[in-house]
Amino acid sequence: MTFKPHPLLRGAHRQTIYGAFGRRAPAFTTRVERFELPDGDFVDLEHLGPDTPYQPRAVLLHGLGGSAQSTYIRTLAATLSAEGWAVTLFQFRGASGPNRLPRTYHSGDTGDIALVLAALRQRMGPDAKLTAVGFSMGGNVLLKLLGEQGESSVINAAVAVSVPFRLAVCSDQLASGPSRVYGRYLIAGRLRALRSIRALVAPHIDYQRALTATDFRTLDGLVTAPLNDFASAADYYERSSSLGYLQAVRRPTLILHALDDPFMTPSAVPSAGDLAPAIELELHAHGGHVGFIERAPNGLPRSFIESRVARWLRPFMG
DSSP, X not given: OOXXXXXXXXXXXXXXXXXXXXXXXXXXXXXXXXXXXXXXXXXXXXXXXXXXXXXXXXXXXXXXTOOTTOHHHHHHHHHHHHHTOEEEEEOXXXXXXXXXXXXXXXXXXXXXXXXXXXXXXXXXXXXXXXXXXXXXXXXXXXXXXXXXXXXXXXXXXXXXXXXXXXXXXXXXXXXXXXXXXXXXXXXXXXXXXXXXXXXXXXXXXXHHHHTTOOSHHHHIIIIIHHHTTOSSHHHHHHHHOGGGGGGGOOSOXXXXXXXXXXXXXXXXXXXXXXXXXXXXXXXXXXXXXXXXXXXXXXXXXXXXXXXXHHHHHGGGOO
């Protein structure tokens, strides 16, 4: 399919900014579940739609700084619910509020979502269709998990949108040029979250120095790496980038990506040789980062992501 940006929203930055701030999230009621983890911590889930054993289910993974309240998560949840899916909004550890352990979620953090998907599969039964959709960081985590699990994956299909395939490239891009605006915005959010768990993390990191970080390589070196058993920011980027896991993916997977994504350069995008046969890489010239805002028949802006994901997932409903 070809994506055409809305004529008033041409350009990567307009697409990205409108996608993040120009839309309102639909209102709906969810069932909140606190999912207890084996290490004594928890993640929060929100469920929408029928909770019957054989109902097809889609699990949505948000990006860095996001949550179950993010507009792109809730708009897709509403779209998929209208299509007949039960939907689970997964929130990474700490995304819904302070957690119990001195950890932070990160782009390679596949352990918690693997446990949640396994639990959902057990509740649903072996024949029900289970899919997952990840955005940005959540897409990186999802692709990495699919590569780690290979044929043992409990999901039937997946979609990943605007993925930072090479974390080092993305970190550098968000520290340079106009993209620094996005980097600083995201870092400000991470520092707010860090302050909320000061008592937990301060004994394990150089807390005061971390609060002065203005780029991701510094922040990841001072916070993400020591709290999550990485030797350095470079070690974290190398081990957590999804690029090295793509050849091991064995479930049908759509990757939706824009070449003008301002969070990275085109060099971050996988080549054909990086991909497993199960992966369909759909590259568009435009779309920005989790943008993809097109013109609706009435002339108003609308998201291409929801309709594209819903259409692609339809054959996997059952």
